Amino acid sequence: MPMFLPRFTIDQPSTLGEASRLLREYGEDGCVYAGGTELLLAMKKGGLRYGHLVDIKTVPGLDAVAQQDGAVRIGALATHMALERSSLVRSKLPIFAQVEARVANPRVRASGTLGGNLCFGEPHSDPATLLLCLEPTLRVTGADGSREVPLPVFMVGPYEVALEPGELLESVTVPLLGAHQRAAYRKFQLHEYPMLGLALVLDLDQRGAVTTSARVAIGSVSPTPRRSEAAEALLVGERGAVRGRLDEAANALADDADLLDDHEGSAEYKRHLIGVFLKQAFEEATADTSAASGGRGS
Ligand SMILES: Cc1cc2nc3c(=O)[nH]c(=O)nc-3n(C[C@H](O)[C@H](O)[C@H](O)COP(=O)(O)OP(=O)(O)OC[C@H]3O[C@@H](n4cnc5c(N)ncnc54)[C@H](O)[C@@H]3O)c2cc1C
Incomplete structure (x- = not known):
C-alpha cells in the first residue's frame, strides 16, 4: 500500500x-x-x-457561520473545531456544538470541515446523523447556478453524494430548535470512527408531558445514516406510554437500518446498543422539560 x-x-x-x-x-x-x-x-x-x-x-467567506431567519447558516468550509467553539452555534444549536466537539480528535477537528464530512459520504458521520433530525437545507453551487437539496436526498450511499460534475457544497442551513423541542445524541466509538451514533429530537407539548412528534436517526451501521418512520410513530404520545414502547421503537430503528455483522460488532450487539441509546436519549431529552430548547449530547 x-x-x-x-x-x-x-x-x-x-x-x-x-x-x-x-x-x-x-x-x-x-x-x-x-x-x-x-x-x-x-x-x-x-x-x-x-x-x-x-x-x-x-474562497472568502466559505467558512462563515451566521444566524438567518430562524436558522444558522454554516459555510461548508467551517471546521468542526470552529463549530464546536462558535458562540452562535453554542447558544442557538447547543446539541450541534456538542456533537461537533466529539468528532474525531483535535487534529482532525482543527482542519476537517463540515462540508468535507458530508461530501465524503462517510457512513460513520456524527454530524450527518444529527442533522438528519435537524432537517437542514444544503446549498449546492455549480457553473449553472445554485440549488437547494435536503440532506436525505444528498446522501445517496456510502461515499456517494448527489453532487453533479462541477458542483460544490456551499452551505448548510440548520433550523433552530423551538422552545418545546428537545434533542439528545449518543455515540459509541471503539476505533477512529464511531461504531454507532443515535440522534433524537422530540417536539413536546406545553407541559412537556406528551411527545407530539419525534425524529430519530442512527448512523454508522447502515450505508448512510437513516431515520425510521416506524420508530418515530412509536415515540409519539404521553411520556409513560412512550417509555413503555421504547424497546419496540428501538427494534423498528434497528430493522430499518439493515444491520450487518462486521469487524465493529455483530448485528445483535448493535441492536442491543440501539435499545440502550434510545432509552438514554429519551430520558435525557425529557429530563428537564422546563429548561430552554436545544438539548444535550453525550
Ligand atoms: C482519524 C479520523 C477520525 C475521524 N473520526 C470521525 C468521527 O468520530 N466522526 C465523524 O463524523 N467523522 C470523523 N472523521 C471524518 C472527518 O469528520 C472528516 O475527515 C472531515 O470532516 C472531512 O473534512 P475535510 O475538510 O478534511 O474534507 P476533505 O478531505 O478535504 O474532503 C473530503 C471529500 O469531500 C469533498 N469535498 C470537501 N468539501 C467539499 C465541498 N465544499 N463541496 C464538494 N465537495 C467537497 C472532497 O473533494 C473529498 O472528496 C474522522 C476522520 C479521520 C481522518
Missing part, C-alpha cells in the same frame, strides 16, 4: 464559480480539496488518485 502522495497540481480559486469551472475542466482528474483529512489520506493510501486539487480554502 503506497503511503506517499502522488504528484498533483493545486489551484486556489477566489470564487465558487471559478472552482466549479476548474472542476468541470479537469473532469474525473480533479477534486475539491477542503481540510484534506479524508482526501489526502485516501490519496496516500492509493484509494483515490487526482492530478488536480481545487483548494477551496481561498
Whole structure:
C-alpha cells in the first residue's frame, strides 16, 4: 500500500464559480480539496488518485457561520473545531456544538470541515446523523447556478453524494430548535470512527408531558445514516406510554437500518446498543422539560 502522495497540481480559486469551472475542466482528474483529512489520506493510501486539487480554502467567506431567519447558516468550509467553539452555534444549536466537539480528535477537528464530512459520504458521520433530525437545507453551487437539496436526498450511499460534475457544497442551513423541542445524541466509538451514533429530537407539548412528534436517526451501521418512520410513530404520545414502547421503537430503528455483522460488532450487539441509546436519549431529552430548547449530547 503506497503511503506517499502522488504528484498533483493545486489551484486556489477566489470564487465558487471559478472552482466549479476548474472542476468541470479537469473532469474525473480533479477534486475539491477542503481540510484534506479524508482526501489526502485516501490519496496516500492509493484509494483515490487526482492530478488536480481545487483548494477551496481561498474562497472568502466559505467558512462563515451566521444566524438567518430562524436558522444558522454554516459555510461548508467551517471546521468542526470552529463549530464546536462558535458562540452562535453554542447558544442557538447547543446539541450541534456538542456533537461537533466529539468528532474525531483535535487534529482532525482543527482542519476537517463540515462540508468535507458530508461530501465524503462517510457512513460513520456524527454530524450527518444529527442533522438528519435537524432537517437542514444544503446549498449546492455549480457553473449553472445554485440549488437547494435536503440532506436525505444528498446522501445517496456510502461515499456517494448527489453532487453533479462541477458542483460544490456551499452551505448548510440548520433550523433552530423551538422552545418545546428537545434533542439528545449518543455515540459509541471503539476505533477512529464511531461504531454507532443515535440522534433524537422530540417536539413536546406545553407541559412537556406528551411527545407530539419525534425524529430519530442512527448512523454508522447502515450505508448512510437513516431515520425510521416506524420508530418515530412509536415515540409519539404521553411520556409513560412512550417509555413503555421504547424497546419496540428501538427494534423498528434497528430493522430499518439493515444491520450487518462486521469487524465493529455483530448485528445483535448493535441492536442491543440501539435499545440502550434510545432509552438514554429519551430520558435525557425529557429530563428537564422546563429548561430552554436545544438539548444535550453525550
Ligand atoms: C482519524 C479520523 C477520525 C475521524 N473520526 C470521525 C468521527 O468520530 N466522526 C465523524 O463524523 N467523522 C470523523 N472523521 C471524518 C472527518 O469528520 C472528516 O475527515 C472531515 O470532516 C472531512 O473534512 P475535510 O475538510 O478534511 O474534507 P476533505 O478531505 O478535504 O474532503 C473530503 C471529500 O469531500 C469533498 N469535498 C470537501 N468539501 C467539499 C465541498 N465544499 N463541496 C464538494 N465537495 C467537497 C472532497 O473533494 C473529498 O472528496 C474522522 C476522520 C479521520 C481522518
